[in-house]
Amino acid sequence: MALLGLAILGKxxxxxxxxxxPVTVRLSEKFLPPLSPYNAEMVSREDAxxxxxxxxxxxxxxxxxxxxxxxxxxxxxxxxxxxxxxSILVGVFFGGLAGYYGPRxxxxxxxxxxxxxxxxIMLCFPTFFLILTVVALLPPNIYNIMIxxxxxxxxxxxxxxxxEFLSLRDQDFVQAARSQAIxxxxxxxxxxxxxxxxxxxxxxTIGVASAILTESSLSFLGFGVQPPDATWGNIxxxxxxxxxxxxxxxFIPGFTILFVVLAxxxxxxxxxxxxxxxxxxxx
Amino acid sequence: MKPVLQVRAxxxxxPVYGGFLSHVVGQVRAVDxxxxxxxxxxxxxxxxxxxxxxxxxxxxxxxxxxxxSGQALFEGQDLFQLSPQELSAVRxxxxxxxxxxxxxxxxRFTVERIVGEAMLIHNRANRMNLKEKVGEVLEKVGxxxxxxxxxxxxxxxxxxxxxxxxxxxxxDPRYLACDEPVSAxxxxxxxxxxxxxxxxxxxxxxxxxxxxxxxNVVRHLSHRTAVMYLGKIVEMAPTPxxxxxxxxxxxxxxxxxxPELDPKKKTVHVPLKGDVPSPLNPPSGCHFHPRCPEAMxxxxxxxxxxxxxxxxxxxxxxxxxx
Numbered sequence: 001m002a003l004l005g006l007a008i009l010g011k012x013x014x015x016x017x018x019x020x021x022p023v024t025v026r027l028s029e030k031f032l033p034p035l036s037p038y039n040a041e042m043v044s045r046e047d048a049x050x051x052x053x054x055x056x057x058x059x060x061x062x063x064x065x066x067x068x069x070x071x072x073x074x075x076x077x078x079x080x081x082x083x084x085x086x087s088i089l090v091g092v093f094f095g096g097l098a099g100y101y102g103p104r105x106x107x108x109x110x111x112x113x114x115x116x117x118x119x120x121i122m123l124c125f126p127t128f129f130l131i132l133t134v135v136a137l138l139p140p141n142i143y144n145i146m147i148x149x150x151x152x153x154x155x156x157x158x159x160x161x162x163x164e165f166l167s168l169r170d171q172d173f174v175q176a177a178r179s180q181a182i183x184x185x186x187x188x189x190x191x192x193x194x195x196x197x198x199x200x201x202x203x204x205t206i207g208v209a210s211a212i213l214t215e216s217s218l219s220f221l222g223f224g225v226q227p228p229d230a231t232w233g234n235i236x237x238x239x240x241x242x243x244x245x246x247x248x249x250x251f252i253p254g255f256t257i258l259f260v261v262l263a264x265x266x267x268x269x270x271x272x273x274x275x276x277x278x279x280x281x282x283x
Numbered sequence: 284m285k286p287v288l289q290v291r292a293x294x295x296x297x298p299v300y301g302g303f304l305s306h307v308v309g310q311v312r313a314v315d316x317x318x319x320x321x322x323x324x325x326x327x328x329x330x331x332x333x334x335x336x337x338x339x340x341x342x343x344x345x346x347x348x349x350x351x352s353g354q355a356l357f358e359g360q361d362l363f364q365l366s367p368q369e370l371s372a373v374r375x376x377x378x379x380x381x382x383x384x385x386x387x388x389x390x391r392f393t394v395e396r397i398v399g400e401a402m403l404i405h406n407r408a409n410r411m412n413l414k415e416k417v418g419e420v421l422e423k424v425g426x427x428x429x430x431x432x433x434x435x436x437x438x439x440x441x442x443x444x445x446x447x448x449x450x451x452x453x454x455d456p457r458y459l460a461c462d463e464p465v466s467a468x469x470x471x472x473x474x475x476x477x478x479x480x481x482x483x484x485x486x487x488x489x490x491x492x493x494x495x496x497x498x499n500v501v502r503h504l505s506h507r508t509a510v511m512y513l514g515k516i517v518e519m520a521p522t523p524x525x526x527x528x529x530x531x532x533x534x535x536x537x538x539x540x541x542p543e544l545d546p547k548k549k550t551v552h553v554p555l556k557g558d559v560p561s562p563l564n565p566p567s568g569c570h571f572h573p574r575c576p577e578a579m580x581x582x583x584x585x586x587x588x589x590x591x592x593x594x595x596x597x598x599x600x601x602x603x604x605x
Contacts, residue, residue, distance in 0.1 A: 171386045172383060172386045173387050173388055173389040175342075176387055176447075179345055179379050180405075181370070181371040182400065186404075
């Protein structure tokens, strides 16, 4: 939980992005290692970094890596959360339909067969290459990336929600709601979804981590967010050419991604533990 | 008196899938040609062993389960012929109380929402007077209206069952299917709930189907009792008549199995051999013949017909009639 707090703090800090300017180019100051002071003779006062030192060094254009990392935090976390948000919406919707209307027939197939086989088809695609193809066709901006990541990662949620719905559908409180002629959309979304959402939220925290990774890999390959906007992935990608001259350009974003993904995974584990005893008590 | 609910030749077969390509390999005859009437202000008790189809009958009478064939006429309308809209209009007048007070209440709703939701949807209350109306119903089942903002897990089993009853009564139904409402409760709490149901019936003249495997409970509460065995009603009689002159060998066994309060009183124990046969492959003739102490040759081949022994006392056994 503390780690999640750190991640959110990082996002808050990006509001101070004006303080840490990520776009200023100082060609005379390139490849400075972390914590080096700025050269007052070559750089004008207004281009100087805060406190006069480059916390995490500079890159090949003399940009402040710390400022760029902060800008990237906002992009990466937004992509993570929104992509997962989309995948949860789609996943809960399809999972709910498959779970509740499962045995109903459309033509000669049941709703359940239709949706779950579609899920299987989606799972058969190598997701990353699907994303690459789509991104190659669409203009590579951050919104398209969120949507594409979201629309290719909902299958797990659908399976979760369907499984939960199958067990919830026969529970007496759902039958009671039916016997009182409560509209079906209310039964599904107001009675059942809140009771099915706990495992979905747990898997979502892990989903955030994998969405951040996907975005980073896309940016690393150059299909993601385009320069000069910074994300952890493209800082890493730019840095890899200078890995021997300026190793901090690779290691800083690399470790940040590692830690944040780890943080979200641990957070998911924590949530799983927090939810389980509650569920057993029937809370 | 006019019947509120008339059940005619109700059947429910569950298909069993198996084999290659999972085709239907057999059918569980959960409910097989069950017929009965429930009159206004009357309680019909339905007893039988586990798995004999009692619950399925109860749920079909309010169409929570679709019937394979047969009719359930509620106030003259066949429930299974109604369109979804018509059914929604009828549903508030027939309600159900569930066996398990732990799974029958939505764990994420407050008591106010559990009881009040249907009232809002069916325009029995609006946002302004909801609290007041829910409070009234809660008082009716013996719960304080202070509990309105609490969640189900904060209550004991008996209190939860009261909440379940309050939910069923919220819409002012004419018919109540009680699906083993006291089986999951302690004996002392059972008595409270039974008394509550009786008091409610005297007050509102509601009709009830009371399903239980406990003959004592049914005897105490119901005006008439039907005994079910393997999907069929084998005997049905006014409760006092059934206690005095039970006719079917299965009913004898049930009555004999009931614990007696007075230790001096001698009971004739009628032993039942074996287990309930599988409803997937019921015995030929009379379903009860493999376990029946009075089994005759014809029981193995010919299914018995319902005969009326005295007024309102029906039995389905070869010992009588024919």
